[in-house]
Amino acid sequence: MSAHSLSLAEASRRIAAKTLSPSELLDDCLARIAEVEPRLNACIRLMEDGARAAARALDNEAPRGPLHGIPIGVKDIIDIAGLPSTCHSAQRLDHMATADAAVITRLRAAGAVFPAKLATHEFAIGGPAFDLPFPPARNPWNRDHHPGGSSSGSGAAVAARMLPGALGTDTGGSVRHPASHCGLVGLKPTYNLVPREGVFPLAFSLDHVGPLTRTVEDCALMLGVMAGGDFAGGLTKGLKGLRIGYVRHFHEIDQPADPEMAAALDEAARVMVAEGAIITDISLPPLQQFAAVNRTILYGEAGAIHEHWLKNSPENYAGVTRRRLLPSQFVSAADHVQAQRRRGEMVAAVQEAFTQVDLLLTASSMDPACRIDDTPMVERTYPRQARTPFNVTGHPAVTIMNGLHSTGLPLSLQLVAPAFEEALLLQAAAGYERAAPWKDMAPNP
Amino acid sequence: MDEKTAETLAIAAGLEKAWANHRADVLDALATLAAHKANLPRATNAAVEPVPAYSLAPRR
Numbered sequence: 001m002s003a004h005s006l007s008l009a010e011a012s013r014r015i016a017a018k019t020l021s022p023s024e025l026l027d028d029c030l031a032r033i034a035e036v037e038p039r040l041n042a043c044i045r046l047m048e049d050g051a052r053a054a055a056r057a058l059d060n061e062a063p064r065g066p067l068h069g070i071p072i073g074v075k076d077i078i079d080i081a082g083l084p085s086t087c088h089s090a091q092r093l094d095h096m097a098t099a100d101a102a103v104i105t106r107l108r109a110a111g112a113v114f115p116a117k118l119a120t121h122e123f124a125i126g127g128p129a130f131d132l133p134f135p136p137a138r139n140p141w142n143r144d145h146h147p148g149g150s151s152s153g154s155g156a157a158v159a160a161r162m163l164p165g166a167l168g169t170d171t172g173g174s175v176r177h178p179a180s181h182c183g184l185v186g187l188k189p190t191y192n193l194v195p196r197e198g199v200f201p202l203a204f205s206l207d208h209v210g211p212l213t214r215t216v217e218d219c220a221l222m223l224g225v226m227a228g229g230d231f232a233g234g235l236t237k238g239l240k241g242l243r244i245g246y247v248r249h250f251h252e253i254d255q256p257a258d259p260e261m262a263a264a265l266d267e268a269a270r271v272m273v274a275e276g277a278i279i280t281d282i283s284l285p286p287l288q289q290f291a292a293v294n295r296t297i298l299y300g301e302a303g304a305i306h307e308h309w310l311k312n313s314p315e316n317y318a319g320v321t322r323r324r325l326l327p328s329q330f331v332s333a334a335d336h337v338q339a340q341r342r343r344g345e346m347v348a349a350v351q352e353a354f355t356q357v358d359l360l361l362t363a364s365s366m367d368p369a370c371r372i373d374d375t376p377m378v379e380r381t382y383p384r385q386a387r388t389p390f391n392v393t394g395h396p397a398v399t400i401m402n403g404l405h406s407t408g409l410p411l412s413l414q415l416v417a418p419a420f421e422e423a424l425l426l427q428a429a430a431g432y433e434r435a436a437p438w439k440d441m442a443p444n445p
Numbered sequence: 446m447d448e449k450t451a452e453t454l455a456i457a458a459g460l461e462k463a464w465a466n467h468r469a470d471v472l473d474a475l476a477t478l479a480a481h482k483a484n485l486p487r488a489t490n491a492a493v494e495p496v497p498a499y500s501l502a503p504r505r
Contacts, residue, residue, distance in 0.1 A: 292484035299478075307459075314463040314470075322467060326474030327481070329458040340495030341488045347496065 003028035005442075008164035008218035012066045022055040022069025026113060029071045033116065033162045036445050039143055041135040042156035043116045044076045044086060051115035058111055066221040066232075068111035073157045073166035076117040077124055078209070079198040080104055087200050089122045090133050090316040091309050101198025103167065103209050103226050110225040116163065119153030124169055124202045125302070126321020127152065128372050136372065139181060140445035141409050145369040146378055148181035150174040154212045155182040160445045165213045165222050171202040172294055173364075173387030175210040176399035176414065180385075181369040183401040183410035183441060185219045185429070186212045188387070190419045191394030194226045203301035206294065206391045215439055216400065216430040223422060231423050238431035240276030242424075244269075244415075245357035247284055250386040254287035257366040257384075264403045264411045265363055268432065272361070275435050277428075282353050282360065285346055290389040293346065296331060296339035297392070303328030347393045351418075359428055360416040362386045364399040368409035386414060396422050398429050401438040446475055 003011065003025045014020035030048055037043055051071065058069045074080060077087045079097035086092045100108065108114075119137040121127025127149050128136035137152040139145040140160040147156045151168025155178025158166050168175040170188040179186025187210045194209040201207055211222035220232035246269055251257035257265075269279050306325050314322055353360065366384035370377035390397040395416055402413040415432075417425035433439050455464040455471050463471050 288484050289486055292481050292486070295481050296485055299481075310463065311459045312462065314460075314467055319467075319470065322463070323470045323473050323477075326460070326463065326470055327478040329460055330454060330475060330478050335482060335485060337495050338485055338487050341493050342486045344494075344496035 004032040004161050006164065007215045008070055008213055009066070009215065009221055011164055012068070012070060012221065015069045016063045022058040022113065023052065025069060026051055026055040026071050026115060029163055030115060036160050036162060040138045040140060040156045040160055040445055042119055042137045042153040042160065042162060044088065044119055044134050044153065045083065045117040047083065047115055047117070051113045054113040058113070064111040065225070067107060067225050070112050070165065071115050071163050072107055072112045073116050073118045073154055073163045074104070074114055075120050075151050075154050075166070075168050077120055077169060077200040078104065078167055080114055080117070083117065085200060086133070087123045088120045088127070088132060088134055091313065093133060097198070099198065102195035104198065106225055112225070116157065118157055118166060121150035121152060122318050122321040123200070123306070124150040124171060124174055125324050126318050128378065129318035129320050131318045138372065139369050140443040141183065141369070143445060144371055145409060146181060146372045146381065148178035148369065151178050151212060154178060155184060158182070158184055158212050158214060159443055161442065165211055165218055168210055168212050169199060170208045170210050170391065171206045171298065172391055173385055175208070175212060176364050176387045176397065177385065179212055179399040180365040180412035181410065183438070183443070184212050184214060185216050185398065185400050186210065187219050187223060187398045187422070188390060188396065189223065189227060189422055190396045193420065193422070201301070201305055203298040205301060206298060208391065216426055216433050219398070220426045231426055234423050234427045235430040237427050238275060239272050239428055242277045242359060242428055243357040244272060244277050244279050244359045244361050244428070245282030245353055246279050247360055247362040247386070248281055249283060250287055251363035251366055255366050255384045257363055258368065258405070260405050261363065261366060261368070261411055265413055268402050268413050268436070269361060271435050272432060275431055279361070280357065282357060284349055284353060284389065287386060287389065289342065290346065290392050291383055293339045293342050294388045294392050296335050297343065299328040299331040300336040303331060343392055346389070350389070350393045350395055354418045358424065362414045362416065364412040364414040368405040368407060368411060390416055395419055396425050398425055400429050400433060401441070402436070403438060404441065451475055
């Protein structure tokens with residue numbers, strides 16, 4: 001198996017065993033990028049020279065830990081000192097980061113190298129768009145389809161085996177959406193578990209930084225460095241005895257899912273029971289309320305961030321970004337407070353659910369990836385998901401692959417845990433990953 | 446919403462440039478916001494306090 005196809009964990013084991021060097025791994029990943037990037041547009045900027053110099057230095061060091069010599073892609077709203085952070089936008093083409101984001105500092109200290117800044121929806125909200133300085137990323141499973149977003153390049157790059165892991169950000173589902181559409185593991189950690197300093201904000205109280213990887217173990221290893229702590233130690237404990245609340249109404253009533261997506265969720269619940277989990281149905285507030293609260297809070301916060309540009313250089317946004325951000329200039333302070341009031345009740349509702357169960361099982365996306373050039377279907381993607389609730393409440397949530405649709409595109413599910421229970425969340429996800437046969441499926445971009 | 450009202454709101458919001466050059470986007474934004482307002486639950490008890498930006502159980 002080529003080094004670029006190894007999981008992050010397996011590459012890490014080989015580096016620790018000195019059977020693979022950081023430079024060899026990086027060179028193979030760069031060769032893979034050169035091969036498939038022209039078809040996928042996952043990268044905004046390659047930093048080959050800097051990454052090679054860093055890898056060469058690491059070749060001669062004792063391994064610092066599981067990320068020693070691991071190439072990690074970085075969504076281009078996250079600062080790396082001395083490089084532009086464009087946010088995939090003409091508004092920021094001349095912006096130069098003067099310091100590493102806090103999460104980059106942690107990853108760099110752990111031995112990660114950074115060969116590429118990756119495509120995103122503009123400012124993590126406006127995309128996919130064809131009227132920007134950089135083209136939109138494509139889905140490696142079918143290049144005519146949407147890879148999900150806003151961490152679109154992160155999803156495409158990891159799924160296409162360009163890189164073993166990448167950083168994304170998630171304000172309304174933007175790590176988990178590309179994970180869902182690209183057949184990956186995408187984690188939104190508990191709010192503020194991973195520091196946001198040096199990450200261009202979309203909405204301060206909804207933004208999260210999270211990893212995209214191909215396996216749950218890889219996710220746990222990245223999170224261990226990004227957040228500090230051991231999230232991999234319990235991955236073999238499995239699902240036995242875990243009480244899982246199945247939030248069916250999200251995909252059966254609130255936003256009825258594609259029948260194959262719904263059937264795959266039911267089958268996943270059956271597999272979890274076979275693995276020893278106890279599944280019960282549970283209800284939360286309807287998705288439409290979560291979405292309205294998320295959007296109102298986002299408008300209030302993003303409106304302050306983008307006010308200057310919306311007033312003075314609206315022409316520098318893609319049309320879709322401008323349309324998504326302009327409502328922020330009209331939202332009332334009273335509506336913002338009403339949303340924050342309801343948010344408190346929603347946090348309480350999810351906390352109450354966790355007095356009855358250990359974890360929640362929900363849909364992530366309601367549909368497989370649509371065509372990237374089908375604007376109405378792309379717009380339909382954004383409300384037809386169950387990720388937003390956990391940006392509103394801040395609970396950790398992971399999206400993992402859950403089979404293939406008859407179109408050949410990935411299906412997905414989502415697991416959610418109590419605050420700061422990422423270890424339990426990843427334990428359950430790993431248990432399902434082992435029981436289901438999806439982990440080794442790969443696209444051929 | 447009629448265009449005159451939309452123009453008044455846009456100018457009051459300081460969006461003269463967007464109104465002049467991207468009028469359809471401004472109209473779309475106002476329609477989008479109206480739809481969201483309709484879905485936004487409102488507290489019936491006028492004394493209910495909003496949560497701070499974020500609140501969860503402390504880290505264990």
